[in-house]
Amino acid sequence: MLISCPHCGPRDLAEFTYQGDAARTRPDPASTDTAAWHAYVYERPNPAGLHREYWQHSGGCRSHLLVVRDTVSHEIVSAEFARKAREKTG
Amino acid sequence: MAEYSALSLLKNAFSGNRGWKPAWRKASPKPAYDVIVVGGGGHGLATAYYLAAEHGIRKVAVLEKGWLGSGNIGRNTTIVRSNYLLPESIRFYDHSVRLWENLSHELNYNVMFSQRGVLNLAHSPAQADDYIRRGNAMRHEGGDGVWLSPAQIARYAPGVDISPSARFPVVGGLLQPRAGTARHDAVAWGYARAADRLGVDIIENCEVTGFLRDGDQIAGVSTSRGDIRGKKVAVAVAGSTGRVMKLAGIENLPIESHVLQAFVSESIKPFVDCVVTFGAGHLYMSQSDKGGLVFGGSLDLYNSYAQRGNLPLVEEVMSEMTAMFPAVARLRLLRSWGGVMDMSMDGSPIITKGPLPGMYLNCGWCYGGFKATPASGYSFAWTIAKDEPHPINAPFTLSRFERGVIIDEKGQGPTPKLH
Numbered sequence: 001m002l003i004s005c006p007h008c009g010p011r012d013l014a015e016f017t018y019q020g021d022a023a024r025t026r027p028d029p030a031s032t033d034t035a036a037w038h039a040y041v042y043e044r045p046n047p048a049g050l051h052r053e054y055w056q057h058s059g060g061c062r063s064h065l066l067v068v069r070d071t072v073s074h075e076i077v078s079a080e081f082a083r084k085a086r087e088k089t090g
Numbered sequence: 091m092a093e094y095s096a097l098s099l100l101k102n103a104f105s106g107n108r109g110w111k112p113a114w115r116k117a118s119p120k121p122a123y124d125v126i127v128v129g130g131g132g133h134g135l136a137t138a139y140y141l142a143a144e145h146g147i148r149k150v151a152v153l154e155k156g157w158l159g160s161g162n163i164g165r166n167t168t169i170v171r172s173n174y175l176l177p178e179s180i181r182f183y184d185h186s187v188r189l190w191e192n193l194s195h196e197l198n199y200n201v202m203f204s205q206r207g208v209l210n211l212a213h214s215p216a217q218a219d220d221y222i223r224r225g226n227a228m229r230h231e232g233g234d235g236v237w238l239s240p241a242q243i244a245r246y247a248p249g250v251d252i253s254p255s256a257r258f259p260v261v262g263g264l265l266q267p268r269a270g271t272a273r274h275d276a277v278a279w280g281y282a283r284a285a286d287r288l289g290v291d292i293i294e295n296c297e298v299t300g301f302l303r304d305g306d307q308i309a310g311v312s313t314s315r316g317d318i319r320g321k322k323v324a325v326a327v328a329g330s331t332g333r334v335m336k337l338a339g340i341e342n343l344p345i346e347s348h349v350l351q352a353f354v355s356e357s358i359k360p361f362v363d364c365v366v367t368f369g370a371g372h373l374y375m376s377q378s379d380k381g382g383l384v385f386g387g388s389l390d391l392y393n394s395y396a397q398r399g400n401l402p403l404v405e406e407v408m409s410e411m412t413a414m415f416p417a418v419a420r421l422r423l424l425r426s427w428g429g430v431m432d433m434s435m436d437g438s439p440i441i442t443k444g445p446l447p448g449m450y451l452n453c454g455w456c457y458g459g460f461k462a463t464p465a466s467g468y469s470f471a472w473t474i475a476k477d478e479p480h481p482i483n484a485p486f487t488l489s490r491f492e493r494g495v496i497i498d499e500k501g502q503g504p505t506p507k508l509h
Contacts, residue, residue, distance in 0.1 A: 001400060014402040018392040018507060021346070033493070041504050042435045042491040043249045043342035046332035048395040071347070 004079050010026045015059035021045070022052040022066055022082075048072055054082055091319070113283040117291035119318050123151045125474055126311055126320035128298050128334060129327040130154025130364045132163035132274075132460065135281035135292070135472070136467020137326060139197075142288035145475035147254045151320070152282075153313060155297040155330075159278040162328050165397075165429035166460040167352050167386045169365050171208045171269035171372060172217040172233060175224045179438065180231040182456075185482045187268055193464060199280030201272050202379065203375055206460030207364040208269035209238070209247055211414070213258040217369050221264040228266070235263045239395040249362050249415045257413055257432070258370035271365060273374050273483050277463055301338045301449075305397040308448035309340065322476050326452040326466075328459060329430025338446060344435040344491050345454055348389045349428045351399035353407065357381030367415065377449055382424060387412060389431065391507045399428040431456055436496035437509030441470050441483040450474050451488065454509050 001013040021044050027036040048071055055065045066085040070076040095173035102109050125135045125141055130152045141147040144188040156162075170190055172183035190400055194200050194299025212218040223292060232348045234376045239254040243263050252260045293315070302310035302317060310319035329347050358381055365376040375385035387407035390399050434440060434454030439462065441452050451469045455462065479487075489506075490496055 004304065013400060019119075020505070020507075021393070027212050039342065042344040045342055045343070046346050046393065046508075048333050048347070051393055069392075071393045074394065074396060087139045 001074055002075070003055060003057075003065070003067060003076060005060060005063065005065065006080055007063055009059065011057065011060055015057060016055045016065075017055035017058040019056055022054045047066070050077065053070045055079075093146055094200070112252050113279055114286035114292050117151075117293050119151065119153075119296065119315050120291065120312070122310070122319040123291070124149040125324060126150075126318060127152045128296065128311065128323065128325045128329075129161075130158050130282075130292060130463055131326065131328060132277055132281065133328070133466045133470065134155045134286060134324075134326040135278060136463050137324060137452070138290045138292075138467075139281045139288070140467070140471035141283040141475060144471060145303050147475055148289035150285075150319060150411050151294045152285070152290060153296045153298055153311070153318075154292070154294045157294050158282055158292065159173050159275050159499045161429075162429045162459055163278045163463070164275055165352060165378070165427060166274055167374060167384050168271045168274045168378075169204065169208065169269070169376065170272055170461040171266055171281070171365075172419055172461070173208060173210065173235065173264065173266040173269060175227050175499055176194065176230060176497055177227070179499060180228055180233060182465055182469075183483045184231065184233055184462060184485070185468070186462050189464035189468060190272065193272075193280070196262060197280040197284040199276060200282055201280050203270065203272040203275045205270040207246075207265055208367070209243070209364055210264045210347045210367045211243070211250065211260050211369045212262050212264070213260060213370040215261060218261050221262070221369075222366075225264045234266055234268050236267060238263045238265050247362055247366055248402040249366055249417055250366060251414065254445045255282050258441050263291050269365065269495075271378075273379075274460060281463075281467070296338065298334060300468040304454070306447050308444065308446050308501035321448070322373065322450065322474055323448060324450040324452065324470065326470065328432050328453065328455060331432045331451075331453040333395075335451075338449065339478075340445060343453075344440075345502075346393050346433045347395050348392070348507060349394040349399050350386065350389050350431050350435050350457065351403055352384070352386040353404075353409070353426045354378070354385075355383040355418070356424050358383070358421065361417075362415075368414045369411050371406070371410040373407060373414065375411065375414070383421070387508055389433070395421055395430055396426045397430060399426070401431075408417060415427070435491060435506060435507055436498040437485050437500065437502065438497035439466070440488050441466060441486045442475060442479070442488050443473055443477060456506075
């Protein structure tokens with residue numbers, strides 16, 4: 001598997017560290033809504049197909065990336081800086 | 091031949107082995123059952139067997155998408171053990187070991203359960219303390235944890251590198267003598283045959299494509315071979331849990347699917363007669379009766395529904411293998427393969443009634459499904475038959491995450507890739 005780091009270009013999987021599902025949004029830290037916290041901490045959509053996920057290019061530029069990858073074929077659809085992706089979606 | 095015995099073996103040997111009958115019928119789906127078990131893996135088959143044998147529920151169908159033994163029951167590294175730390179885990183897995191001890195006799199099928207011992211190597215004083223603590227926890231619950239010094243390890247498992255110059259010197263090891271291995275395919279075939287004899291329909295090549303409902307109640311399944319109604323529908327599909335539960339409208343579970351690889355080397359003469367695990371990394375290894383070394387390591391560490399893995403992990407596992415057993419460095423690898431694990435958020439399974447009315451769920455086995463096969467089937471069948479959990483699976487609820495009573499052996503938190 002090659003991941004195209006927007007800074008370094010296509011690099012081998014071994015340079016990256018998986019950081020998990022990116023679909024979740026953290027509740028307001030002051031929130032006491034236990035159901036919302038439970039959903040954030042423990043529940044995962046776990047799709048068989050396209051999956052939005054965080055990777056860090058820990059063996060390279062150390063950027064945090066948002067990668068869209070197919071969990072069945074392992075095809076990588078896109079990889080962008082996580083911060084920029086977050087700003088785009090608000 | 092009705093039974094396997096020395097006599098039937100002899101008779102068939104002299105008649106050209108033409109008298110054997112298939113171990114189970116090729117059943118076609120009937121319109122309705124008392125219980126439908128989705129998933130014809132070890133756990134599904136064991137569940138069907140115990141439903142019929144222990145609870146007298148014989149109108150049972152086991153639906154398997156592929157062929158019997160095509161999933162994780164045929165893809166694991168065959169290790170059986172109960173060397174856990176937390177009382178809930180020890181009680182559950184020890185119950186399983188006790189069922190294993192009588193399984194060949196109970197099923198009249200040789201599952202080749204071999205109590206050859208599982209040895210966990212420790213490589214630092216801190217790890218030794220941790221393992222000794224776990225051994226004490228096992229003994230406290232009536233189990234069998236034994237601490238071995240490096241000299242004792244040299245006698246018990248002669249191939250292990252215990253020299254002080256090893257990259258990760260061995261300071262000792264925790265041994266569970268009652269643990270061991272079993273022939274994984276035989277477990278599937280044995281349960282299938284025993285369940286079939288009690289009237290259970292085992293239906294292969296029958297994929298569940300949806301769930302039937304009566305109002306809120308789950309009332310059966312639609313399949314590639316037509317609709318089948320069931321008073322109770324039990325799901326035991328391991329790595330496919332996410333996919334199958336989505337068909338029932340459950341979008342989120344405390345589960346991630348990950349791929350785990352396993353390996354087998356070419357056959358060699360008897361080399362190691364127990365299961366050994368490497369504590370400085372993540373590796374577990376045993377030698378099959380055919381002579382191949384069977385071993386595995388970590389997950390590929392990212393979500394995957396593909397039954398195949400990646401090369402960096404292969405390299406890592408091989409390096410751990412040669413660190414532990416320098417003698418195998420030039421051994422050739424015969425095969426590697428992958429299975430999809432249903433990794434839960436605390437590393438422990440879920441065996442429960444629900445989450446929908448009429449439905450029962452058995453999932454979240456992480457790495458540990460094979461050893462649990464008998465206890466999983468036994469307690470899941472109990473839960474289905476009585477609508478309440480058996481004491482051994484009562485802690486393994488789906489609601490434990492919400493209630494904050496997680497069963498996290500390693501204290502890793504909700505990071506499925508690390509369990």
